[in-house]
Structure formats: structure tokens, C-alpha cells
Amino acid sequence: MHMAKTSLLFIACIVSLLSHTACQAKVWQFEWEVGYVYASPDCEEKLVMAINGQFPGPTIRAKAGDTIHLKLKNTLDTEGVVIHWHGIRQQGTPWADGTASISQCAINPEETFNYTFEVDKAGTYFYHGHYGMQRAAGLYGSLIVDVADGEEEPFHYNGEFNLLLSDWYHKSIYDQMVGLSSRPMKWIGEPQSLLINGRGQYNCSLAAHLIQGSSTCKLTKDCEPVVLQVLPNKTYRLRIASTTSLASLNLAIGNHKMTVVEADGNYVEPFSVDDMDIYSGESYSVLITTDQNPSSNYWLSVGVRGRKPNTQPALAIINYLPNSPSKLPESSPPVTPVWNDYAHSKSFTYKILAKEGTPRPPQKHNKRIALLNTQNKLDGYTKWAINNVSLALPTTPYLGAMKFQIKHAFDPQPPPENFSSDYDVMKPAKNPNTTQSTNAYVFQLNSTVDVILQNANAIAENVSEIHPWHLHGHDFWVLGYGDGRFQEKDVSTFNLKNPPLRNTVVIFPYGWTALRFVTDNPGVWAFHCHIEPHLHMGMGVIFAEGIEYVGKIPRDAITCGLTGKMLINNHLP
Amino acid sequence: MHMAKTSLLFIACIVSLLSHTACQAKVWQFEWEVGYVYASPDCEEKLVMAINGQFPGPTIRAKAGDTIHLKLKNTLDTEGVVIHWHGIRQQGTPWADGTASISQCAINPEETFNYTFEVDKAGTYFYHGHYGMQRAAGLYGSLIVDVADGEEEPFHYNGEFNLLLSDWYHKSIYDQMVGLSSRPMKWIGEPQSLLINGRGQYNCSLAAHLIQGSSTCKLTKDCEPVVLQVLPNKTYRLRIASTTSLASLNLAIGNHKMTVVEADGNYVEPFSVDDMDIYSGESYSVLITTDQNPSSNYWLSVGVRGRKPNTQPALAIINYLPNSPSKLPESSPPVTPVWNDYAHSKSFTYKILAKEGTPRPPQKHNKRIALLNTQNKLDGYTKWAINNVSLALPTTPYLGAMKFQIKHAFDPQPPPENFSSDYDVMKPAKNPNTTQSTNAYVFQLNSTVDVILQNANAIAENVSEIHPWHLHGHDFWVLGYGDGRFQEKDVSTFNLKNPPLRNTVVIFPYGWTALRFVTDNPGVWAFHCHIEPHLHMGMGVIFAEGIEYVGKIPRDAITCGLTGKMLINNHLP
Structure with a gap:
């Protein structure tokens, strides 16, 4: 019957003699069921994977x-x-x-898994499926x-809105996966x-529709435009996150400047922009003043x-109260910058710097790896690869396989930490x-x-794509960006003073991005391009650290593959 | 990479001092991978679940x-x-x-399961997915x-052809399942x-296409019509099986009569027909003479x-050699009987009787249950139910749950063995x-x-549908059929002399079908309507017998649900 069921209970604070704040921490209980429903997010009906x-x-x-204690049932x-x-670092979990x-x-199907974790840091995050x-x-x-x-937040606002951005395909993900x-x-x-926020309008110019009653639009409850109701002369926080499958996005509001104050759950030095780029996996907070x-x-x-x-661009309406939300904006929607104006994109990205008070990076690194991003062929199949190795996920999850030193669960050979010194990133391989x-x-x-993410030319000539890389289990400092191939002398340009802390960072076409992180979180963590089809085609690596300090893994997490077999054969501690 | 890999090895015969025939039994080894491919079975491209x-x-x-020893890998x-x-009874397995x-x-995904079983009885069978x-x-x-x-087969033929019939939807099964x-x-x-044999032509009148070159047809390699090449004045065996999702079918060959000789892997008393009905889950052999x-x-x-x-009807070509296969038949394709001419269907079905030498049923039964087939509502959802209980499959497979007496894996309450004596099968409930x-x-x-399958009116007035019921793990004797509600006096009409042995039998609209079987196969067996959406909507029951005689269940078969938990917690023997 797949009955929707949610419960959200305040259980208890943790009584502690050691800390007066401990008693403020809450445990939130959720019961979720994942299942398909029919919905029309862009006015076209399609199967949608929904929660409750x-x-x-x-x-x-x-x-x-x-x-957060969340019982997730698969229906x-x-x-x-x-x-x-x-964006949640899962320290200790x-x-x-x-x-x-x-x-x-x-x-x-029909089984339940318990997710329990601490949300240790204020910020704008999101959650999503990570299978297929x-x-x-x-x-x-x-x-x-x-x-x-x-x-207190280090900035003031009178109200806030949450905007979760995504892109939407009419083909099923099975079609997409098999095609790739x-x-x-x-x-x-x-x-x-x-x-x-899950609403768009396919094959419909919303502005034209509202102005001229364009007949291509068939707005229904599922796909009505989002309306943000504001009062004049107030300051609002917009929390903006992108969970797109493919698209890199740009967001702008007619007549209003935005002040960026947060990126990926970390405060940044405020700066003002007319429009902002946001890549899949990123989140921001911006302040707008309704002046x-x-x-x-x-x-x-x-x-x-x-x-x-x-x-087509997605549109929402900033509705100054007491105007009617259906009152048409007087000016037309902001025009998205030209898609390949990378100078514009870089200009935005380079402005993102840590707010004072943000933890600084260690001034020296212990290890540096370089990761070359290339599009490749494997026996006629198209793949993305890192240092010429395309990621194929194993049947047995790494975490259990490493913790219990299971043989043959994955390739124990360390992957390459660099790529050929004569590789020309400006040309096809x-x-x-x-x-x-x-x-x-x-x-x-x-x-x-330190990780140097190195972009390169794809298989076709004169093509190099944007890739937003997301690290699990950690934030990292973005030390710098550059065009062309990273060189040793580029180290001198690294920003060690106020580099932003993030969990997702972009590499621009033909460019490099340098980041630094501390391996302080025992576990196994994906580091991958957040573009869904790219990851599906192998664009990722796995980082592991301190496995011997990983606590008792819940058995429900390791009942498959070789860990499952060993559990059943009673060979596990 | 999902590389296709097949190996078909003759391993060894079993040497036995007890039986001279034992050395003729072979062990066949197969390695199969199930995965999606793009194909165009009816000339329209779609995802198709394929093997290797x-x-x-x-x-x-x-x-x-x-x-048969078959390693099935899920890709x-x-x-x-x-x-x-x-149709394979799985005795002992x-x-x-x-x-x-x-x-x-x-x-x-990425796991492998070993199917090992004996094919103990000659006949025409098939295999198919049985999940979702x-x-x-x-x-x-x-x-x-x-x-x-x-x-030797009890009939002679010079050659044979195999025709596996199915129906085909353009909507994905996910769409179908969620919709239902x-x-x-x-x-x-x-x-x-x-x-x-996996080929059809959507939105294309094949005959018109071949005669007039109709432009709606876009025949490709995947959807070329099946051609059966025959020599004149020979006898051919056609093995015909239906694995349709929904459709009941009728098959006919222009100018040729067919002699039915086998049904569901059991010989029948030969009879001759111009056309034959075949319901989902059934198989037949017919002989044709190319005279x-x-x-x-x-x-x-x-x-x-x-x-x-x-x-549209599916067409194949009987190509008398040395004619060209593209030579157009002179007469137009046989016309399928009117869809609701149930008299015609009954006439065919009632002719099916066991060939002499077929095991006869025990003359007395130990138990009789009656199963009323109804379409119902459950909290606004549409269901099919048996004696007013719609089947909801459990998370823990019954076989392991029963063998290890796991509590709470399924409802231990015996389901009803009859239905209300005043239920009017001719009217909506x-x-x-x-x-x-x-x-x-x-x-x-x-x-x-003895099982009395009782059909009834569906939710709408004047609607009663055909349901082909399929029993796993056994053949059964079909003792009789009748119209309206089964009554005690109908027992006197039971055929105990030469009832056909089958694994699938139809109930006609508003009618009943009586069958008898012997619970001689320790295990847990589905008995269900073979129409895929009907089963998905709950139209089935489970028969279990002799669980204490079930041998050691391979652990790979019970690693989920409560048996999985108990395996992991080492509570199983």
C-alpha cells in the first residue's frame, strides 16, 4: 500500500554535566518511505521518485x-x-x-535502514539518492x-526562502543509464x-503565458511557479542549492542585487553580484533587500x-506584498549570461573567500596528488577517467571491505597519484x-x-567541459584556480590566507583547481564529479583514511557482497 | 561493462551402478547475465531486459x-x-x-545465484522473470x-519450430507497476x-506492407517477421508457448489444420483444429502437415x-521451399475469432484430454478448497482478491521463513478455504x-x-474476465469446467478417466474450473493468475507442503528479510 507516514518527534536533550550546551541538542526522529509516484513537475506527467x-x-x-535519526524504508x-x-561530514558515522x-x-525493497548522524555545522545543505x-x-x-x-548568524535578515534547483528529463533514468x-x-x-523547488514549465514560456496567455502552457498544481512573498524594505536570506543532474546554472533577480554570505555551509566574506553561478552540488545563501x-x-x-x-530558464516571482502574486512584473526576466562566457563565471567564483573566523588551512601539506580529468574510450564504450582510470564501483561496499580486510573486494593497488608529464591538456588524448x-x-x-584537479580536452577537439567536484566526509579549502596545465610555480599563487571552505568546487574548461583538506574523518569517502551522467560513466575516485578507527559498522550496512557472505559464514568479529 | 558471456559445457554423465540410463543424463552449465539493452522488438526502440x-x-x-546448472548474474x-x-516441477529443489x-x-545487482535443477519430463517449457x-x-x-x-515421442514429425508468443508495451514496467x-x-x-519470438511490428499492417509497401512500417533487423521454412509434404511440430503479460491469444495458419499433441509438457489425445487459443502461461505442441x-x-x-x-495480429510466414520467403501468401492472413466468442474458446479447451498412458488422478480427494476470484477495492486502490484476500508478498521469502519457523515473516493464519454461500458470482460484489x-x-x-477456481463478476457490471491460473511445483489434473457458480452436484461431472495434466488452466467468465493435484513436492509454491498486472494487483495464493522435508536451502536464497537477519545473527542451524 506504500502508505505515506511521517513522524517528527522531539525526543530528549542529552543531559550532561560537562557542558551547559549539551542539553540543547535535540534528536529528531523521521520515518521516511521512498517510492515512485506520478507527478507533473514541469506540467508533463512522469514517474517521480518521492519520499512519503x-x-x-x-x-x-x-x-x-x-x-538526525531517520528510518528509511524502501517501498x-x-x-x-x-x-x-x-555536505554533512558524518564525523564518526x-x-x-x-x-x-x-x-x-x-x-x-521493503527493507529499512537507520541513518543516525549529527548535523554539526549550521548551513544550507540537501540530500539525494546516491545509487545508479x-x-x-x-x-x-x-x-x-x-x-x-x-x-547568531553573522548577518541579519528578516525572513528567508529556500530554493532547491534541479533539472528534469522526460526519459526514465533506466533509459538514461542504459544509454550511457x-x-x-x-x-x-x-x-x-x-x-x-520541484516546479518548472516544459515547453512553456511562463512570462509569455502570463502576459499573453500563451496556449502552450498547461499549468497544474504540480507546476505552478514558485512565489516568494516579501515585504518592502526588508532583508531576506535566499538559501539556494543545486542538485541538477547535468546543468550548471545562473540565478538572477530582476532589479535586485544579491549579497553572497554562505557557500556549502561555510560563511564567506560578503560580496555583491547581479547574478550568480551555481553548479551541481553547491549551495549558497544570498541576502537581498527589497528596496x-x-x-x-x-x-x-x-x-x-x-x-x-x-x-528554457525557470522562473519564480518575487511578490512584493500587498501586490497580488499574479501581478505581472513590469520588467522582463533577467537574461542568463551567454553560456560560454567563462570569464563571467570565473569572476564570480574567484570572489568567494572565507569570512574572517573561518578555520585556516594548515600552511603545509603532507601529500599532493594530481587528478587528470579525461573523457575516454574503453572497448568502444565512452567513459570519464581520472589519471586514465575510470571508476567502477565494487559489489562489496569499500567501508566494510576495508574495515574487515576482505580480499578481492576491490583492487588493492593504489591508483596513480599523477599523470604523464607530457600530457597535453589542450588537445584530445x-x-x-x-x-x-x-x-x-x-x-x-x-x-x-593537496589535490590538483586538472581539466583537459575531451575526446572531440576544442571541447573541455565544466566539472563540479564534490568531496564526501570533509570540507576542503580551495587554494586556487588557473588556466592550462598546473605547474609547480603555481603553488606560489595559492591562497593560504582566506581560502573558502567548501565541499564542492568547479574546474573550468582547460583549467586546474587546487584544494587542500585534512584526513581527519575515519571512513571511506567518494570524491567525484557531481554531474550524474559523468559519475555514472566513471568520473570519481575514493578517498579512505583511518579505517582502523572506524567504529562498529551497523550490520545492515554490510549485508551484501563479500561482507554479506562473511557475516553469514560467521567470519566477522 | 556488462560483457555478454555464455558458456555451455557438457560436463560429465553420472556414473551409476544401479541404472544403465543414468550415464545418459547430462549436466548443462550456463552462465547468464541479465541486463537492459536497447532493442526494437516491434520496430520501436525501447529498453528490453535481455540475457547475455x-x-x-x-x-x-x-x-x-x-x-541444468545455471549461474545467473544480475547486471x-x-x-x-x-x-x-x-513448468519445471523442481522436485527436491x-x-x-x-x-x-x-x-x-x-x-x-552484480550478485550471482546458482540455479540447479533437473528437467525430469520432456515437453515445451519456458522461463521468465518473477519479480515485480x-x-x-x-x-x-x-x-x-x-x-x-x-x-521416443508418441508422434512422428520431420522437423520442428519453436514459437514463443508475447505481448509488448511501450510504457516502462515501472510506469506500469506504479500506475497499477x-x-x-x-x-x-x-x-x-x-x-x-520477440518480433512484431507496431503500427504496421505487415500484410499491407508486403503487398502495397505501406509506409507506416519501418522494419529493421530486430522486427523482421519470423519465417518458418518448410518442405512440402512433411510433418512439422510447432512448439508454442505464451508468456504474454495480458493478452489471451489465438493462433491459426492459413489453409493448414493443426493437430494438438502436447499441452504444458504432457501428451494429449490428438485432436485437429483450424485455430487454437493459448493463454498466458500455457504451452502446446501442434503438428502440421505441409500438404x-x-x-x-x-x-x-x-x-x-x-x-x-x-x-494488430502478429504474423509469421510459412515459407514452402524452394519459394522465396518474400513471396507473398496468396490468401490473406487467417482472421482471429471474435474476441468474446467464448463458446469457440470453450470448445477448444474442452477438447484437451490426456493421452492414454498419462498418469491418472487419485479417485478421491483428501481436501477441497474453493477460490473465488474477485476484483476489489482496498482503501481506494484496485485489487484482485481470492476469497476476499488480496495477495501481498512478504519481505522474507516463505520458503526460508517456513523452513526455519521464523515468526512474523508472514501471516500464520490459514486463509479462507471457501467463500460465502450466498455470494452471487453473476453480479458485482x-x-x-x-x-x-x-x-x-x-x-x-x-x-x-481439489481446487475449485470460481470466477465472478468484476467491479463493473456485466464484466467477468478470463484468468489463466498457473501452479508452481506440480502438474494438476483438470477435472472439469462449468458455467455459473460451482455446486456440489457438479462433482458428478468430473472427468476422472482422462483429465489432462497441466500446469496452467483457464477460468472462463462467470465460470468455474476444478482441478486436482497431489501435494508430493516439499516446498512453497505460487498458484496465481498468470496475467502479470493481475498478479501485481494481488491475484494469487501460496501453497506449501512438507516443509520439514525441504533439504538444505542454499544460503544465497535466504539472505534477505528476517532469514537474512537470523543468518547474520547466527541463529540458524
């Missing part, structure tokens, strides 16, 4: 230091499922990271962490729609960047062939690791 | 007494899978019956068992095409019966509401059980 019948899934809202007919809590084949076994391409099926929602009681794995590869193409003509409403527009767009492996980098615990 | 890249899956061909991205060997939630846990609606996604193929060396489970229910509608004008080719036509058809349960009937081992 809702799409996007319910918003989780907690305070820093709270604990899909024949598929497994997991949920990843994007690596088995709750929600990555199939990495931190846990997929939850089988289930994120692209609609399995996502927002996770907002407020500052702990008694703490076909020989020759069938590319998924551009999305049919962009969604704001424009209060007799008008205004458009908020979200368009595609970095790929020749074939998708001389030999496009790649290999495939489980790509696990094992780091010393509590070491400082 | 083939659709339909490879034909298994063995001799009676041989053993689907996120879904489980199982395969059921339809109930864990190899390939029914998810009943005989085994679904095989997870994966059969309808294309997961099926033929399984042909020849007589053992030294044995939606409130209100979204019915799947009639199939877009009928397929013969018609040899300068012509002939059409074989397969059309829809029992539902108002909205699907006064109260259409049903309940839902796990519906397990537990029988004494080696008892003779």
Missing part, C-alpha cells in the same frame, strides 16, 4: 549539534535505494553517508541547519526543464551555463583508451592532502 | 533427466532479479523455482526438453504489439482473444472491499487436494 509521496522530499530543519518495487546527506557500494549496501542515477529520478530534498541556540552504458554511448542530451519599487513584482530567473542551452578500476586512495589519518 | 544481450533470452535445450543497475523455470519473496531473495513485472520487460525465453535417449498501484488505478491498457499448394507461402497469424482487441495478506495455504504432504 512528496516531491521534492520533505525539508529537514534542525540546529547545529542536533542528531520501490524491485530496486535498492540509499540517501546521501550532502561514515556508514551513514548514504553512498551505495561505498558506505553501505543498497537498501532492498536515482537523484535524477527526483530523489532529493533540502536539509537546513540553523545555528545552535544562543548562537551502451556502445556507442547514447548521450542524455540537455534537460527538458529546470525546476525550482525596489514596491508597486511591482519581480522575476527570479534560473538559466543554463557552461553548455549550449536547450532548456593521443590514445583515448582508458582502464577501469575501483580507484581507492588510502591516506594516512590526520594528514594534509 | 539477447532478447528473447537463449533457448535452453536438454533431454529429460538432464540437470541491472539498481534492481534485483530472479528467473522462474515455468524448491529453492530453484525462481520466485522472489516465495522461493528466494531477489538477486541483487520484469517478465513484461522482456525477461523470458524457451526451455525445450526432449525425450531421454532411447525414448496508484489511487485511482491507472490501467496498463492493451499491448501495443504482439510478438512471435497445401507448394507454390504458395502461408500466413501464421496470432490475435487477441477475451478482451476487446486494440492490438455488494461490498467490493477486500483485505490483504500473505495468503499461505499449508497442506499435508502427499494429500490429494
Whole structure:
């Protein structure tokens, strides 16, 4: 019957003699069921992967230091499922990271898995499926962490709105996955729609519709435009996150400047922009002041960047009260910058710097690896590879396999930490062939690791794509960016003073991005391009550290593959 | 990479001092991978669930007494899978019956399950997915068992052809499954095409195409019509099986009579017909003699019966050599009988009687149950129910749950063995509401059980549908059929002399069918309507017998649900 059931209970604070704040931490209990529903997010009916019948899934809202206890039941007919809590570092709970084949076994139909983790840091986060391409099926929602009681945000606002951005395809994810794995590869193409909080309008110019009553639009309850109701002369916080499958986005609001104050759950030095880029996996908070003509409403527009767009911008309405929400904005929606104006994108990205008070990076690194991003061929299949190795996830999740030193669960050979010194990143590879492996980098615990993400030309000439890289289990400092191939002398340009702390960072076409992080979180963590089809085609690596300090893994997380067999044969401690 | 890999090895015969025939039994080894491919079975491209890249899956061909050892690897991205060997009784190997939630846990992605079973009886069988609606996604193929060396079929033929019939939908099975489970229910509608050996032509009148070059047809390699090449004045055996999701079929060959000689792997008293009905789950052998004008080719036509058809007939060509296969038949394709001419259907079905030498039923039964088939409502959802209980499969497969006496795995309450004496089968139920349960009937081992399948009016007035019921693990004798509600006096009409042995039998609208079987096969066995959406909506029951005699269940079959938990907690023997 797949009955929707939610319960949200305040259980108890933790009584502690050691800390007066401990008693403020709450434990939130959720019961969720994942299943398909029919919905029309962009006015076209399609199967949507929903939680308790809702799409996007319910918003989780907690305070820093709270604990989330979430029973996730899979009510899909024949598929497994997991949920990843994007941006939550899972310190001490690596088995709750929600990555199939990495931190846990997929939850089988009708089975339940308990996610328990602390949300230790205020910020704008989200959650999403991390098995196959289930994120692209609609399995996502927002996770907002407020500052702990008694703490204050370092900026003031009168109200806030939450905008979860995504893109939407009409083809099923099964079609998409099989196409990407076909020989020759069938590319998924551009999305049919962009969604704001799960709403968009396919094949419908919303502005034209509202102005002229355009007949192509068939708005229904599921796809009505989002309306943000504001009062004049107030300051609002917009929490903006992107969980797109493919699209890089740009967001702008007619007549209003935005002040960026947070990125990926970390405060940044405030800066003001007319429009902002947001890549899949990123989140931001911006402040807007409603200081424009209060007799008008205004458009908020979200368009595609970095790929020749074939998708109409998504629109929302900033509704100055007491105007009617259906009062048409006087000016037309902001126009998205030209898709390949990378100078504009870089200008935005380079402005993001840590707010004073943000932890600084260690001044020296213990280890540096370089990761070359290339598009390749493998036996006629199209793949993405890192240092010429395309990621193939193992049947046995790494976390259990490493913890219990299971043989043959993954390739124990360390993957390459660099790439050929004569590789020309500006041209297609001389030999496009790649290999495939489980790509696990094992780091010393509590070491400082620098990663140079190096972009390159794809298979076709004069093509180099944007890739937003997301790290699980950690934030990292973004030390710098550059064009062309990274060189040793570029180290001197690293920003060690106020580099932003993030969990997702972009590499621009033909460029490099340098980041630093500390391996302070025992576990196994994915580091991957957040573009869903790219990850599906192998664009990721695995970072592991301090496995010997990983606590008792819940058995439900390791009941598959070789750990499952060993559990059953009683060979595990 | 999902590389296709097949190996078919003759391993060894079993040396035995006790029997001279034992050395003729072979062990066949197969390695199969289930995965999606793109194919165009009816000239429209769609995802198709294939085995080693083939659709339909490879034909298994063995001799009676041989053993099949088949390693099935799941290479689907996120879904489980199982395969059921339809018509194979699995004596002594109930864990190899390939029914998810009943005989085994679904095989997870990248995992492998070993099916080992004996094909003990010559006949025409097939195999198919038995998890969710994966059969309808294309997961099926033929399984042909020849007589053992030294044995002879009781009829003569010069050659044979194998025709596996199916129907085909363009909507994904996910769409179909969610629609059926939606409130209100979204019915799947009639199939877009009928397929013969996986080939059909959507939106294309093949005859018109060949005659006039009709432009709506876009024949490709995947959807070229099947051609049966014959020599004049010979006798051919056609092995015909139906694995349709919904459609009841009728098959006819222009100018040729057919002599029915086998049904569901049992010989029948030969009888001659111009056309034959075949319901989902049934198989037949017919003999045809190529005694018609040899300068012509002939059409074989397969059309829809029992539902108002909205699907074009499938056509194949009987190509008399040395004519060109593209030589047009001189007469147009046989016309399928009117869909609701049930008298015609009954006439065919009633002719099926056991060939002399077929085991006869015990003359007395130990137990009789009556199973009322009704369409119902459950909290606004549409269901099919048996004695007012709609089947909901449990998370823990029954076989392991019963063997290890696991509590709370299924409802231990025996389901009703009869229905209200004042139920009017000719009218919609006064109260259409049903309940839902796990519906397990537990029988004494080696008892003779009579089952009266009672059809009734559906929810709408003047609607009663055909349901082909299929029993796993056994053949049964069909003792009789009748119209209206079964009455005690109908027992006197039972055929105890030469009732046919079958594994699938139909109930006609508003009618009843009586069958008898012996509970001689320790295990847990599905008994259900073979129409895929009806089973998905709860139209089935579970029969169990002699659980204490079930041998050691392979652990891979019970690693899910409560048996999985107990295995892991070491509570199992």
C-alpha cells in the first residue's frame, strides 16, 4: 500500500554535566518511505521518485549539534535505494553517508535502514539518492541547519526562502543509464526543464503565458511557479542549492542585487553580484533587500551555463506584498549570461573567500596528488577517467571491505597519484583508451592532502567541459584556480590566507583547481564529479583514511557482497 | 561493462551402478547475465531486459533427466532479479523455482545465484522473470526438453519450430507497476504489439506492407517477421508457448489444420483444429502437415482473444521451399475469432484430454478448497482478491521463513478455504472491499487436494474476465469446467478417466474450473493468475507442503528479510 507516514518527534536533550550546551541538542526522529509516484513537475506527467509521496522530499530543519535519526524504508518495487546527506561530514558515522557500494549496501525493497548522524555545522545543505542515477529520478530534498541556540548568524535578515534547483528529463533514468552504458554511448542530451523547488514549465514560456496567455502552457498544481512573498524594505536570506543532474546554472533577480554570505555551509566574506553561478552540488545563501519599487513584482530567473542551452530558464516571482502574486512584473526576466562566457563565471567564483573566523588551512601539506580529468574510450564504450582510470564501483561496499580486510573486494593497488608529464591538456588524448578500476586512495589519518584537479580536452577537439567536484566526509579549502596545465610555480599563487571552505568546487574548461583538506574523518569517502551522467560513466575516485578507527559498522550496512557472505559464514568479529 | 558471456559445457554423465540410463543424463552449465539493452522488438526502440544481450533470452535445450546448472548474474543497475523455470516441477529443489519473496531473495545487482535443477519430463517449457513485472520487460525465453535417449515421442514429425508468443508495451514496467498501484488505478491498457519470438511490428499492417509497401512500417533487423521454412509434404511440430503479460491469444495458419499433441509438457489425445487459443502461461505442441499448394507461402497469424482487441495480429510466414520467403501468401492472413466468442474458446479447451498412458488422478480427494476470484477495492486502490484476500508478498521469502519457523515473516493464519454461500458470482460484489495478506495455504504432504477456481463478476457490471491460473511445483489434473457458480452436484461431472495434466488452466467468465493435484513436492509454491498486472494487483495464493522435508536451502536464497537477519545473527542451524 506504500502508505505515506511521517513522524517528527522531539525526543530528549542529552543531559550532561560537562557542558551547559549539551542539553540543547535535540534528536529528531523521521520515518521516511521512498517510492515512485506520478507527478507533473514541469506540467508533463512522469514517474517521480518521492519520499512519503512528496516531491521534492520533505525539508529537514534542525540546529547545529542536533542528531538526525531517520528510518528509511524502501517501498520501490524491485530496486535498492540509499540517501546521501550532502555536505554533512558524518564525523564518526561514515556508514551513514548514504553512498551505495561505498558506505553501505543498497537498501532492498521493503527493507529499512537507520541513518543516525549529527548535523554539526549550521548551513544550507540537501540530500539525494546516491545509487545508479536515482537523484535524477527526483530523489532529493533540502536539509537546513540553523545555528545552535544562543548562537547568531553573522548577518541579519528578516525572513528567508529556500530554493532547491534541479533539472528534469522526460526519459526514465533506466533509459538514461542504459544509454550511457551502451556502445556507442547514447548521450542524455540537455534537460527538458529546470525546476525550482520541484516546479518548472516544459515547453512553456511562463512570462509569455502570463502576459499573453500563451496556449502552450498547461499549468497544474504540480507546476505552478514558485512565489516568494516579501515585504518592502526588508532583508531576506535566499538559501539556494543545486542538485541538477547535468546543468550548471545562473540565478538572477530582476532589479535586485544579491549579497553572497554562505557557500556549502561555510560563511564567506560578503560580496555583491547581479547574478550568480551555481553548479551541481553547491549551495549558497544570498541576502537581498527589497528596496525596489514596491508597486511591482519581480522575476527570479534560473538559466543554463557552461553548455549550449536547450532548456528554457525557470522562473519564480518575487511578490512584493500587498501586490497580488499574479501581478505581472513590469520588467522582463533577467537574461542568463551567454553560456560560454567563462570569464563571467570565473569572476564570480574567484570572489568567494572565507569570512574572517573561518578555520585556516594548515600552511603545509603532507601529500599532493594530481587528478587528470579525461573523457575516454574503453572497448568502444565512452567513459570519464581520472589519471586514465575510470571508476567502477565494487559489489562489496569499500567501508566494510576495508574495515574487515576482505580480499578481492576491490583492487588493492593504489591508483596513480599523477599523470604523464607530457600530457597535453589542450588537445584530445593521443590514445583515448582508458582502464577501469575501483580507484581507492588510502591516506594516512590526520594528514594534509593537496589535490590538483586538472581539466583537459575531451575526446572531440576544442571541447573541455565544466566539472563540479564534490568531496564526501570533509570540507576542503580551495587554494586556487588557473588556466592550462598546473605547474609547480603555481603553488606560489595559492591562497593560504582566506581560502573558502567548501565541499564542492568547479574546474573550468582547460583549467586546474587546487584544494587542500585534512584526513581527519575515519571512513571511506567518494570524491567525484557531481554531474550524474559523468559519475555514472566513471568520473570519481575514493578517498579512505583511518579505517582502523572506524567504529562498529551497523550490520545492515554490510549485508551484501563479500561482507554479506562473511557475516553469514560467521567470519566477522 | 556488462560483457555478454555464455558458456555451455557438457560436463560429465553420472556414473551409476544401479541404472544403465543414468550415464545418459547430462549436466548443462550456463552462465547468464541479465541486463537492459536497447532493442526494437516491434520496430520501436525501447529498453528490453535481455540475457547475455539477447532478447528473447537463449533457448535452453536438454533431454529429460538432464540437470541444468545455471549461474545467473544480475547486471541491472539498481534492481534485483530472479528467473522462474515455468513448468519445471523442481522436485527436491524448491529453492530453484525462481520466485522472489516465495522461493528466494531477489538477486541483487552484480550478485550471482546458482540455479540447479533437473528437467525430469520432456515437453515445451519456458522461463521468465518473477519479480515485480520484469517478465513484461522482456525477461523470458524457451526451455525445450526432449525425450531421454532411447525414448521416443508418441508422434512422428520431420522437423520442428519453436514459437514463443508475447505481448509488448511501450510504457516502462515501472510506469506500469506504479500506475497499477496508484489511487485511482491507472490501467496498463492493451499491448501495443504482439510478438512471435520477440518480433512484431507496431503500427504496421505487415500484410499491407508486403503487398502495397505501406509506409507506416519501418522494419529493421530486430522486427523482421519470423519465417518458418518448410518442405512440402512433411510433418512439422510447432512448439508454442505464451508468456504474454495480458493478452489471451489465438493462433491459426492459413489453409493448414493443426493437430494438438502436447499441452504444458504432457501428451494429449490428438485432436485437429483450424485455430487454437493459448493463454498466458500455457504451452502446446501442434503438428502440421505441409500438404497445401507448394507454390504458395502461408500466413501464421496470432490475435487477441477475451478482451476487446486494440492490438494488430502478429504474423509469421510459412515459407514452402524452394519459394522465396518474400513471396507473398496468396490468401490473406487467417482472421482471429471474435474476441468474446467464448463458446469457440470453450470448445477448444474442452477438447484437451490426456493421452492414454498419462498418469491418472487419485479417485478421491483428501481436501477441497474453493477460490473465488474477485476484483476489489482496498482503501481506494484496485485489487484482485481470492476469497476476499488480496495477495501481498512478504519481505522474507516463505520458503526460508517456513523452513526455519521464523515468526512474523508472514501471516500464520490459514486463509479462507471457501467463500460465502450466498455470494452471487453473476453480479458485482455488494461490498467490493477486500483485505490483504500473505495468503499461505499449508497442506499435508502427499494429500490429494481439489481446487475449485470460481470466477465472478468484476467491479463493473456485466464484466467477468478470463484468468489463466498457473501452479508452481506440480502438474494438476483438470477435472472439469462449468458455467455459473460451482455446486456440489457438479462433482458428478468430473472427468476422472482422462483429465489432462497441466500446469496452467483457464477460468472462463462467470465460470468455474476444478482441478486436482497431489501435494508430493516439499516446498512453497505460487498458484496465481498468470496475467502479470493481475498478479501485481494481488491475484494469487501460496501453497506449501512438507516443509520439514525441504533439504538444505542454499544460503544465497535466504539472505534477505528476517532469514537474512537470523543468518547474520547466527541463529540458524
